[in-house]
Amino acid sequence: MREGGSAPLSRSAFRRSRGDGPFRYASTGAGILLLVIMAAIAVFLIARAIPALQANTASFLTELTWNANASEPKFGIGALAFGTVVSSFLALIIATPIAIGVALFISHYAPRRLASFLGYIIDLLAAVPSVVYGLWGIIFLVPFMRGPSQFLNDYFGWIPIFGGDQVVGKSMLVGSLVLAIMILPIIAAISREVFLQAPKLQEEAALALGATRWEMIRMSVLPFGRPGVISAAMLGLGRAMGETIAVALIFPATFTISYEILSANGNSIAANIANGFGEANDIGRGALIASGLVLFIITLLVNMAARWVISRRKEYARVAA
């Protein structure tokens, strides 16, 4: 039921051309190839994970430690999956409001002449590679965040997530902050493109009726842009879960389950793969591939939830329009 889909004309309504057949087959074939790739990822990860899972002497789902290279392999995904989910959502909560603000600033607030230049600046934020953010995080942000982290712990320690006895630099909060910086430009850039496409007539009509700029945005831009913003946030969440090198450098790589984001907690499936691949033997590699399979499944569930939100919001946008 999407806008701009196949036209409500029957195919016989317009003249056929020689290029139509091949073009249609190429398009359909590309779509099917994408499905084949997705199936292949699942199949080959499962194929390499099974031998390692059979050799595992602990429960893969509940075990917290990771000793996959031992002669009696004992490893589990529990702590890693917890860290992945918590750090990614923390990053999304930090990044999304700022990204929407940035997108609105560039599409509707910045002076016209400057807008495309300012948009380019935000694009540059996306162009900085994750390994550079990792270096920056470890050399600059980790020492820098010691003070603010201590402050949060001293004065807001009664809130469980800021609690804990030992505040450290390499914490889940700092890792999530770096993740938030990395996903912000993706969310902002796509939101901006969508906001810019909002119907100009509606905007001008709202302004002509005496609406302030904010009222105009709330009435015409945001309802129009909502599905785009949500799909942007989804791309951001996917990226946060997939980020490897930066969090591998920053997370303390402990195998604990704790909500205290200022303490030495924090690890993720991706970080564990990057940290563990070098010394992994055959079973170890299989174990890491098994953990990658879990990451794959988590992202699948997250995307299904996101898709449900989009289909729901689209109806809202349609009603409002």
Add this chain to the structure above:
Amino acid sequence: MSAVTPEIQRISGMRRFKDKGVQALVYLAFVIAVIPLVSVLWLVIANGIARLDLEFLTHSMRNIGARDAGGGAYHAIIGTLEQVALASVISVPIGLFTAIYLVEYGTNGRLKRSISFFVDIMTGVPSVVAGLFVLAFWILILGMPFSGWAGAMALAILMLPTVVRAAEEMLLLVPNDLREASYALGVSKWRTIVKVVLPTAFTGIVTGVMLAVARVAGETAPLLLTVFFTDSINNDPFNGPQMGLPLYVFDQAARPNDTAIDRAWAAALTLIIIIMLLNLAARLITYWRSPARKR
């Protein structure tokens, strides 16, 4: 009558307050977003400029001892350019055609729904998982060597959903009136897509592709698992381990010498410059092709 007027003014004041409040928040959001960028770029430039010289750009790390200064990233630059180009060559046509299928050809049948669904799922495929897949499929099961091509396949998987989503989003924004006007003139469907729909959506698609390229050019994890390391120049992306700039940064940063850290910063600066040039090129193409300019 006169009692009505101040009431209206009071409401108006509240509205103005909200308007200015939101404006302040929006400006603040932009400033907050720029702070880390300035900080990162300043550190990379300040630390990277020292070693970013002709020797760095034209030499590899072959025969450079663990504690030696000197050496360069020529092999890594070559590797990154080849890997990213190959990944684009694989993913852009597939991605664009998939988007065209989803928007123009797909009826609301099961195939369209499942392709659209799995593009969303693919969006969330983490870079490590793409690397693990190519490792499991290409290297462990098919027994192929580590190579730039293996890395390019992993990067292409990461680019693909971004390209499809960006292109689809832009194709959907092309007004149906344009398509119908073209059909009404007797133009066939595929020519309508090529001559009317794609040019209208061109700007947004280029932005999406460039963001996809910028995303994968800095990916380290998939290269770590598929391209492997080398200190020598390898111009052939289909044979033997290559190097990539992000991998080079990661490799050098892990070495406990200041000379290596300096090389890491210089390589980070090189990588950012290459990506910035790519971005700038896309901006210029977008500007030249923009319909607003032809008016």
